[in-house]
Every structure is written in C-alpha cells, then in structure tokens.
Amino acid sequence: MSFNHLASELPAWAKLQKLYESKGKAIDLRKAFDADPKRFESYSRAFTGQKTDAALLVDVSKNLIDDEIFASLLDLAREAKVEEQRDAMYAGERINSSEDRSVLHIALRDLPGAFGSKAEGVDEVKGELAHMKSFSDAVRSGAHKGYTGKAIKSIVNIGIGGSNLGPLMVTEALKPYAKRDLAAHFVSNIDGTHMVEALRQCDPETTLFIVASKTFTTQETITNATTARDWFLKTAGSKEHVSKHFVALSTNVKAATDFGIAEQNMFKFWDWVGGRYSLWSAIGLSICLVIGYDNFEQVLLGAHDMDEHFKSAPLEQNIPVILAVIGIWYNNFFGAQSYAQLCYDQYMHRFAAYFQQASMESNGKGVAKNGKPVNYETGEILWGEPGTDGQHAFYQLIHQGTKLVPADFIAPVETHNPTGQHHDILLSNFFAQPEALAFGKTEEEVKAELSTEDQGNSFLVKSKIFSGNRPTNSIMIQKISPAGLGALLSMYEHKIATQGFIWNINSFDQWGVELGKVLAKKILPSLTGEKGVDGHDSSTTGLINYYLKNRKQ
Ligand SMILES: O=P(O)(O)OC[C@H]1O[C@](O)(CO)[C@@H](O)[C@@H]1O
Numbered sequence: 049m050s051f052n053h054l055a056s057e058l059p060a061w062a063k064l065q066k067l068y069e070s071k072g073k074a075i076d077l078r079k080a081f082d083a084d085p086k087r088f089e090s091y092s093r094a095f096t097g098q099k100t101d102a103a104l105l106v107d108v109s110k111n112l113i114d115d116e117i118f119a120s121l122l123d124l125a126r127e128a129k130v131e132e133q134r135d136a137m138y139a140g141e142r143i144n145s146s147e148d149r150s151v152l153h154i155a156l157r158d159l160p161g162a163f164g165s166k167a168e169g170v171d172e173v174k175g176e177l178a179h180m181k182s183f184s185d186a187v188r189s190g191a192h193k194g195y196t197g198k199a200i201k202s203i204v205n206i207g208i209g210g211s212n213l214g215p216l217m218v219t220e221a222l223k224p225y226a227k228r229d230l231a232a233h234f235v236s237n238i239d240g241t242h243m244v245e246a247l248r249q250c251d252p253e254t255t256l257f258i259v260a261s262k263t264f265t266t267q268e269t270i271t272n273a274t275t276a277r278d279w280f281l282k283t284a285g286s287k288e289h290v291s292k293h294f295v296a297l298s299t300n301v302k303a304a305t306d307f308g309i310a311e312q313n314m315f316k317f318w319d320w321v322g323g324r325y326s327l328w329s330a331i332g333l334s335i336c337l338v339i340g341y342d343n344f345e346q347v348l349l350g351a352h353d354m355d356e357h358f359k360s361a362p363l364e365q366n367i368p369v370i371l372a373v374i375g376i377w378y379n380n381f382f383g384a385q386s387y388a389q390l391c392y393d394q395y396m397h398r399f400a401a402y403f404q405q406a407s408m409e410s411n412g413k414g415v416a417k418n419g420k421p422v423n424y425e426t427g428e429i430l431w432g433e434p435g436t437d438g439q440h441a442f443y444q445l446i447h448q449g450t451k452l453v454p455a456d457f458i459a460p461v462e463t464h465n466p467t468g469q470h471h472d473i474l475l476s477n478f479f480a481q482p483e484a485l486a487f488g489k490t491e492e493e494v495k496a497e498l499s500t501e502d503q504g505n506s507f508l509v510k511s512k513i514f515s516g517n518r519p520t521n522s523i524m525i526q527k528i529s530p531a532g533l534g535a536l537l538s539m540y541e542h543k544i545a546t547q548g549f550i551w552n553i554n555s556f557d558q559w560g561v562e563l564g565k566v567l568a569k570k571i572l573p574s575l576t577g578e579k580g581v582d583g584h585d586s587s588t589t590g591l592i593n594y595y596l597k598n599r600k601q
Pocket residue numbers: 207208209210211260261262263264265266269323324409558561
C-alpha cells in the first residue's frame with residue numbers, strides 16, 4: 049500500500065474544501081430539517097450485536113452536512129484507502145511502521161476466531177484468558193488466600209496511561225456488576241499522595257497488588273510498585289509472602305521476574321497490543337476481578353460485534369467511519385479546535401478521560417507516513433464531563449461562545465438505577481441540549497418572551513439569542529451492559545483509527561511522550577543532591593533552584 053501522499057492531496061479533500069466554501073459553512077439546520085422530514089431516518093444508523101445484547105443508535109442528522117457533503121466525506125475515506133488499511137490491521141500486517149509492530153487489539157476479543165489475524169502470540173490469547181479466569185475466580189471466591197490465610201478484600205491496580213485508564217474507566221462504567229465487597233483502588237500518579245491515600249484504605253493481609261505495565265519500565269509504575277512492596281513487607285516480613293499479594297501484567301516477563309513476581313503470577317500480553325488499546329488484554333485483570341470473568345468476556349464479545357461491523361459494513365453504513373469523517377469535516381474544514389464527549393450516565397464519568405488518551409496519543413501526530421510534515425490539523429482535542437454536570441459548567445461556551453465545539457451526546461435507554469423520575473429528567477436534558485444547539489433561538493423568539501421595555505434593550509436581546517447550527521451526534525446505547533460498553537469502546541477505537549488512516553499518520557506509536565521522560569530523568573539527580581544544577585536554560589535552572597532553596601524536607 050502506498051502512503052506517499054498527504055491527505056490534502058486527495059481529490060476529495062479539494063472537493064470538500066470547495067463544498068465547505070460554497071455551502072457547508074452556511075448550512076442551516078432549521079432549513080435542512082424543514083426541507084427533509086426524513087432527515088433523521090437518512091442520517092441515523094442502528095447497530096445490533098450479532099453475538100451479544102449490544103445495541104446502539106447513532107444519529108448524525110444534526111450535523112452541518114447534506115447528501116453531497118456526506119458522500120464526499122466517504123469518498124475521502126475511500127481515496128485514503130481506509131478499507132485496505134483496516135484489512136491490513138485485521139490481518140496482522142505491521143502497520144505500526146515506526147515500531148515495526150502489528151496492531152491487533154481486535155485479536156484479543158476475536159473469541160470466535162473470525163478474522164484469522166496472524167502474529168506471534170495470537171494463538172496464546174485464549175490461554176491467557178483462561179489464566180485470568182482461574183485467578184480472578186479464585187480471588188473472588190476467597191479460594192486465593194493472603195499470607196495469613198485471609199481472603200482478599202482490596203485490590204490495587206498500579207499502572208499509568210492505558211494500564212490505568214482502561215481498567216479504571218470500565219470498572220467505573222460497569223459498577224452495577226461489581227463485587228461490592230472487593231474494594232478496587234487505582235494508583236497511577238507518581239505523586240506519593242496517590243499511593244499513600246490508597247494504602248490508607250488497605251490491610252496488607254487482605255490486599256492484592258496488580259502491577260500493570262506493558263513495558264515494566266515505566267518510572268511511575270515501578271516506583272509505585274516498589275513503595276507498595278515496601279509497605280507490604282513492613283508488615284508481612286518475609287519476601288516469600290510477596291507471591292500471594294503481587295501479580296504482574298506485562299509483555300516484559302524478564303523485568304517482572306526481576307521485580308520478584310513469580311511466574312504463575314504473571315499475565316502476559318504482546319507487543320502488538322498498544323498501551324491505550326490494552327484493556328482487552330491481561331491489563332483487564334482488575335476488570336475481571338471487579339466484575340467477574342464472564343462479564344469481562346461479554347465486554348470482549350460486545351467489542352468483537354463492533355469489530356465485525358467495522359470490518360464488513362459498507363462505508364455509508366459503517367458507524368465508526370461515519371463518526372470519523374464527520375469529525376474530520378469540523379477539524380479540517382471548519383477549523384474546530386476541540387471536540388466534546390458528553391455522557392449522560394454517571395457511571396461513565398471516566399469515559400472522556402479514557403478517550404483523551406486513546407484519541408490524543410493516537411492521533412496527536414505531525415508527520416505523515418511518507419515522512420513529510422502534514423499541512424493540516426490532525427488529532428482532535430477531546431474533552432468532556434458527564435451531563436448534567438457539564439451543563440452547569442461549560443455548556444455556556446458551547447451554546448453561545450465564539451468557538452465551534454462539535455459534541456457527541458451519549459446516553460443509555462435503560463438506567464441501572466431507576467429512581468423516581470431521575471432517568472426521564474436526565475434524558476430530557478440529553479434530548480434538549482442537542483436540540484438547542486442545532487436550532488437555537490432567534491431574535492424574534494427572544495423578543496416574543498420579553499416585556500416591551502426589555503425588547504428595546506438590545507444588549508439583553510442579543511445576549512439571549514442562540515445562533516444554533518452547532519453540530520452534535522446523539523448516541524443511544526440500550527444499556528451500559530458489559531457487551532454494550534464493549535461495542536461503544538470499539539466503535540470509538542475504530543473511529544480514531546479511521547481518522548489516522550485518512551490523515552495518513554501512524555496512530556499506533558507515541559514518540560511524543562519520550563522527551564519529557566528523558567529530561568525528567570536527567571533532572572532527578574540534581575534534586576537528590578547527586579549532581580549540580582547545570583546544563584539547563586536559565587528558566588529551568590531558576591525553577592530548580594527555587595525549589596531546592598524553598599523545600600522544607
Ligand atoms: O504500560 P506501560 O508500559 O507502563 O506504559 C504506560 C503508558 O505510557 C505510555 O507509553 C505513554 O507514556 C502509554 O502509551 C502507556 O499506556
């Protein structure tokens with residue numbers, strides 16, 4: 049496959065630029081809906097899992113598109129060879145070219161063996177899952193005992209980035225399925241506070257530490273794991289007891305062994321699992337512990353259902369592709385600076401944080417696969433908080449600010465907690481916000497609600513106008529069930545991959561996180577007195593000296 053192009057050189061790109069100028073930027077959603085009573089039917093897609101209860105409705109009708117623009121956006125995907133790149137990914141080709149690796153998180157959830165992906169280790173996936181099942185069953189049932197013979201009551205997942213955000217987000221989202229008498233803590237930050245506060249709630253006799261690190265070299269994780277081990281040994285005394293309380297999830301068996309993890313306590317995965325795509329692998333062990341293996345398997349199968357859809361649906365019907373090209377429409381042609389993910393479900397409160405990594409680490413790239421700097425914007429800046437909290441915080445800017453913030457609204461049809469009128473009230477907000485954003489409020493409508501005196505107050509009148517034409521996608525999921533969540537996660541993963549395919553960047557490496565790590569390692573010796581403060585610019589030197597002079601301990 050040739051990658052010797054920039055996305056902006058594709059014919060559809062130039063066409064979209066023209067369409068933006070000639071009509072896209074002036075599309076009026078009120079008129080578009082008035083003119084086409086079937087707009088919702090034309091621009092919404094339903095997804096039903098083949099093997100699970102996953103069910104989604106994705107409505108993109110409130111976007112600044114018409115049929116010609118929509119077709120041209122899909123042409124862009126076609127010209128960028130999205131389907132061929134997807135197929136190469138599924139086959140196990142080494143599409144992560146800067147690291148010479150396959151990208152096969154889809155193989156972790158291909159339990160039916162539908163895709164025949166080829167890479168070293170794919171045939172070991174089921175064995176690792178069986179290991180996760182037997183271990184999590186033993187911990188949950190109390191058969192696995194701590195060093196004094198007591199059952200495990202708390203788990204502490206020690207990991208950062210994908211080794212934290214995925215399990216944390218999923219265990220929060222699926223809390224209704226959790227074993228409530230097993231407390232789960234997630235420690236990621238190198239800030240000692242994070243570990244100290246978690247340990248305060250734990251008893252060494254009944255705590256299991258899960259050291260989650262793909263590389264097993266990440267400074268934060270290894271430092272936190274060492275602190276946890278020291279804390280444990282202070283009470284437990286003998287190193288022999290470590291094996292009952294520490295397990296490792298890693299691709300780096302040697303480093304985990306060197307840390308003192310016994311072989312039977314190691315859960316393996318492979319270099320073709322990217323950190324931000326790893327919750328489906330051994331990194332999902334804390335998910336298994338919290339919600340049980342069978343539910344974890346449903347998460348995998350729900351994701352697999354969406355993988356099947358992404359693999360086989362024609363582009364016009366392909367939900368991840370549709371979401372991807374709509375995102376590109378705003379990112380690259382309207383110049384939108386960011387994009388919001390707004391979940392109307394309290395359990396989903398870490399969803400946007402999780403997709404910040406998935407999207408921004410994947411697509412925050414400035415070099416195309418042909419080695420040339422891109423001459424267009426890439427990765428979407430993703431942010432969000434759950435509704436309705438967000439409404440009372442930042443929606444003002446989305447409704448009336450000067451910036452265009454395309455947003456995805458996500459809500460479950462069924463709540464896990466039917467309590468009085470709560471869910472209907474929540475959903476009334478979920479329906480109302482995109483409606484307000486799309487159709488706004490005109491000057492005439494504002495005036496009609498004001499007294500004659502206030503109608504003459506032009507500042508007041510203008511302040512109450514909503515311009516409308518602010519685009520949103522509305523995504524309804526039947527229920528945040530394990531399979532439903534799996535499908536939703538997979539949908540967004542494939543959206544992100546599709547955008548990377550179109551921008552002709554490598555969405556699967558993350559070199560941009562390296563420099564800061566290297567510099568921090570260089571600075572550390574000057575904070576511990578092993579080395580003087582030299583070799584930095586005057587700002588960095590000044591800051592370090594300020595810290596050294598003013599610190600108390
Ligand atoms: O699992 P590891 O190897 O500790 O890495 C943690 C995180 O660090 C990163 O490499 C970024 O620094 C992420 O991609 C990854 O999820």
